[in-house]
Amino acid sequence: MTATSRVETIVTAPPAPEPSRIRLSYxxxxxxxxxxxxxxxxxxFLMGEDVGRYGGCYAVSKGLLEExxxxxxxxTPLSESAFVGAGIGAxxxxxxPIVEIxxxxxxxxxxxxxxxxxxxxxxxxxxxxxxxxxxxxTTGAGRQLAAQHSHSLEGWYAHIPGIKVLAPATVxxxxxxxxxxxxxxxxxxxFEHASLYALxxxxxxxxxxxxxxxxxxxxxxxxxxLIAYGGTVGKALEAATQLxxxxxxxxxxxxxxxxxxxxxxxxxxxxxxxxAVIIDEGWRSGSLSAEVSARIMEGAFYELDxxxxxxxxxxxPMPYARHLEQAALPQVATIVQSVRALxxx
Amino acid sequence: xxxxxxxxxxxxxxxxxxVEWRIKPGDIVHRGDIVVEVETDKGTFEVESPxxxxxxxxxVQQGTKVPVGTVLATLGEPTAAEPxASPAARQLAAQSNIALAxxxxxxxxGVITIQDVQRAAAAATPTKIxxxxxxxxxxxxxxxxxxxxxxxxxxxxxxxxEIPHYYLSTDVDLSRAAExxxxxxxxxxxxxxxxxxxxxxKAVASALTRYRDLNGFWVDGAFRPGIGIHVxxxxxxxxxxxxxxxxxxxxxxxxxxxxxxxxxxxxRARGGRxxxxxxxxxxxxxxxxxxxxxxxxxxxxYPPQVAIVGLGKISERAWAADGKVSAxxxxxxxxxxxxxxxxxxxxxxxxxxVDRLLQSPETL
Numbered sequence: 001m002t003a004t005s006r007v008e009t010i011v012t013a014p015p016a017p018e019p020s021r022i023r024l025s026y027x028x029x030x031x032x033x034x035x036x037x038x039x040x041x042x043x044x045f046l047m048g049e050d051v052g053r054y055g056g057c058y059a060v061s062k063g064l065l066e067e068x069x070x071x072x073x074x075x076t077p078l079s080e081s082a083f084v085g086a087g088i089g090a091x092x093x094x095x096x097p098i099v100e101i102x103x104x105x106x107x108x109x110x111x112x113x114x115x116x117x118x119x120x121x122x123x124x125x126x127x128x129x130x131x132x133x134x135x136x137x138t139t140g141a142g143r144q145l146a147a148q149h150s151h152s153l154e155g156w157y158a159h160i161p162g163i164k165v166l167a168p169a170t171v172x173x174x175x176x177x178x179x180x181x182x183x184x185x186x187x188x189x190x191f192e193h194a195s196l197y198a199l200x201x202x203x204x205x206x207x208x209x210x211x212x213x214x215x216x217x218x219x220x221x222x223x224x225x226l227i228a229y230g231g232t233v234g235k236a237l238e239a240a241t242q243l244x245x246x247x248x249x250x251x252x253x254x255x256x257x258x259x260x261x262x263x264x265x266x267x268x269x270x271x272x273x274x275x276a277v278i279i280d281e282g283w284r285s286g287s288l289s290a291e292v293s294a295r296i297m298e299g300a301f302y303e304l305d306x307x308x309x310x311x312x313x314x315x316x317p318m319p320y321a322r323h324l325e326q327a328a329l330p331q332v333a334t335i336v337q338s339v340r341a342l343x344x345x
Numbered sequence: 346x347x348x349x350x351x352x353x354x355x356x357x358x359x360x361x362x363x364v365e366w367r368i369k370p371g372d373i374v375h376r377g378d379i380v381v382e383v384e385t386d387k388g389t390f391e392v393e394s395p396x397x398x399x400x401x402x403x404x405v406q407q408g409t410k411v412p413v414g415t416v417l418a419t420l421g422e423p424t425a426a427e428p429x430a431s432p433a434a435r436q437l438a439a440q441s442n443i444a445l446a447x448x449x450x451x452x453x454x455g456v457i458t459i460q461d462v463q464r465a466a467a468a469a470t471p472t473k474i475x476x477x478x479x480x481x482x483x484x485x486x487x488x489x490x491x492x493x494x495x496x497x498x499x500x501x502x503x504x505x506x507e508i509p510h511y512y513l514s515t516d517v518d519l520s521r522a523a524e525x526x527x528x529x530x531x532x533x534x535x536x537x538x539x540x541x542x543x544x545x546x547k548a549v550a551s552a553l554t555r556y557r558d559l560n561g562f563w564v565d566g567a568f569r570p571g572i573g574i575h576v577x578x579x580x581x582x583x584x585x586x587x588x589x590x591x592x593x594x595x596x597x598x599x600x601x602x603x604x605x606x607x608x609x610x611x612x613r614a615r616g617g618r619x620x621x622x623x624x625x626x627x628x629x630x631x632x633x634x635x636x637x638x639x640x641x642x643x644x645x646x647y648p649p650q651v652a653i654v655g656l657g658k659i660s661e662r663a664w665a666a667d668g669k670v671s672a673x674x675x676x677x678x679x680x681x682x683x684x685x686x687x688x689x690x691x692x693x694x695x696x697x698x699v700d701r702l703l704q705s706p707e708t709l
Binding site: 274 | 431432433434435436451452453454456458459460
């Protein structure tokens with residue numbers, strides 16, 4: 001982890017002249033955000049399966065146990081319901097817990113705690129008890145982890161009032177979303193797509209909080225809006241590059257916030273481009289892509305020049321075999337194909 | 346592609362203002378459908394489509410005054426099905442008055458996209474400007490009453506200058522007709538009662554079926570018989586206006602239908618809701634001034650028609666018949682006719698036929 005130590009050096013030596021940008025991976029960015037939060041707020045602690053001695057199943061929290069000790073970097077038993085419930089209790093007790101769940105598939109064991117307790121507590125207590133809890137979890141496929149570790153169920157959480165759902169797709173967002181999520185008085189779930197951890201980008205050296213309210217235009221275009229989030233943003237950008245060679249100028253919109261959806265930014269873009277293709281690693285039926293499509297229909301119907309297109313995962317349990325897994329997922333080629341079909345080429 | 350032009354709603358009409366379109370691009374219209382309301386010096390009229398078709402484009406915007414003959418809209422072949430078009434394309438087409446039926450679609454499966462409409466709109470623009478530029482000089486504020494007066498003046502001047510009128514007059518005994526009307530009205534509520542004018546006009550129309558040379562037009566030095574007997578009813582409007590909308594196929598109406606038609610046309614004439622065809626189709630005019638106490642009306646023919654029938658006051662007068670003098674309900678019917686088309690003999694036979702028909706009202 002040479003990159004990590006380089007970052008640590010820079011962060012711990014502020015007087016030295018800082019380079020304007022540093023190269024950082026999504027994983028390192030997330031770790032930097034965790035460290036920053038643990039340092040600046042004594043109420044913050046990290047809890048989850050293998051987050052301590054193992055360093056996190058995706059190595060996000062590597063080194064944090066050594067730095068912050070077992071009180072604040074807590075390994076938990078393999079019981080999502082129990083440790084998410086403990087996190088809710090800690091939040092109610094005045095702490096600012098960060099609970100890591102290994103994958104969204106496993107989070108279903110904690111669904112009762114999240115949906116019935118965390119999301120409803122403020123309402124059920126008549127506004128007396130907020131739950132300032134942050135839950136981080138991995139989502140998505142692409143690493144041959146098969147059908148019990150690879151699904152994209154974030155759309156389910158985006159259905160639930162009472163929680164905020166974030167999907168950082170860039171290194172900057174991976175680093176910058178944690179602080180505002182912790183500052184939020186209500187439960188916030190951060191979905192980290194497993195394929196993004198190795199993503200690298202040049203970013204400013206220090207942690208800059210980012211908006212957790214707005215979607216972002218990652219590439220400007222005039223012919224079609226590609227709406228993506230998390231793991232599909234990169235694919236949408238690559239598709240836009242290929243489309244440009246075909247004379248199609250695609251705009252790429254990163255949702256960033258899955259709940260509440262930033263309808264305004266979506267509609268502003270689609271009203272301009274008049275076409276939209278939503279790229280969602282979730283299954284098409286009853287999906288987040290369906291919600292985005294419906295909002296476009298409600299808010300921009302008369303501006304549309306083509307039906308809203310969707311590129312989603314095949315409606316099968318995610319296959320293990322690499323070629324089948326790739327075939328089941330939204331791909332750059334299918335995005336390009338879908339856009340060309342909309343435009344009539 | 347057919348052109349729908351500002352119609353001439355009478356010989357005295359030079360221009361008209363498009364008051365309200367009843368169609369929009371893409372609409373399918375049938376012959377006889379009301380497509381536009383046009384205001385002339387004589388009032389506002391509803392104009393029907395002369396053909397079947399699909400509206401391609403509206404060339405003259407509402408509120409614009411244009412000369413007779415100006416293309417108001419273009420009509421294309423009606424398409425079998427609405428073309429598929431995106432919502433954005435539809436919206437722009439509606440805003441730009443472009444008929445989707447006339448736009449070539451380049452989207453997937455030939456669907457019309459907004460770009461296709463933009464191209465069509467760009468192509469259509471020059472025509473619109475050319476038409477819109479015209480009416481500016483015509484827009485000089487016109488006092489409507491004075492304009493109506495001028496229109497009437499033009500028509501009657503032309504009539505008296507060009508048409509060699511001859512005049513005939515006959516007193517008609519209306520006793521039987523009045524009795525018949527009374528017997529009919531006994532059973533009816535007030536709103537459905539017959540008025541003598543319905544019977545009189547029906548008699549005129551029926552008589553014309555045998556004297557067709559009084560029914561038609563003098564055009565380009567020759568008589569052109571009217572197709573159908575469409576009796577123009579001279580109606581006075583508030584403010585000194587005069588108008589004579591046609592009651593179509595008056596000879597084929599029953600007396601009851603005639604009564605309904607009269608009520609309808611008078612109400613619409615006063616409400617400014619007449620149709621264009623009613624202004625152009627009349628083949629003869631009937632003018633009735635009996636309500637003003639006039640005994641005899643000697644009319645001025647409305648060109649290019651060739652005859653006008655005048656009806657005076659229906660009143661009791663001393664009537665000698667069968668060696669006795671008695672009080673009878675009578676009316677004086679007159680005929681002013683174009684001598685280029687008919688002679689007095691023919692006109693006299695016509696008035697006699699009107700008289701004969703009114704003696705057996707139950708057969709009308």
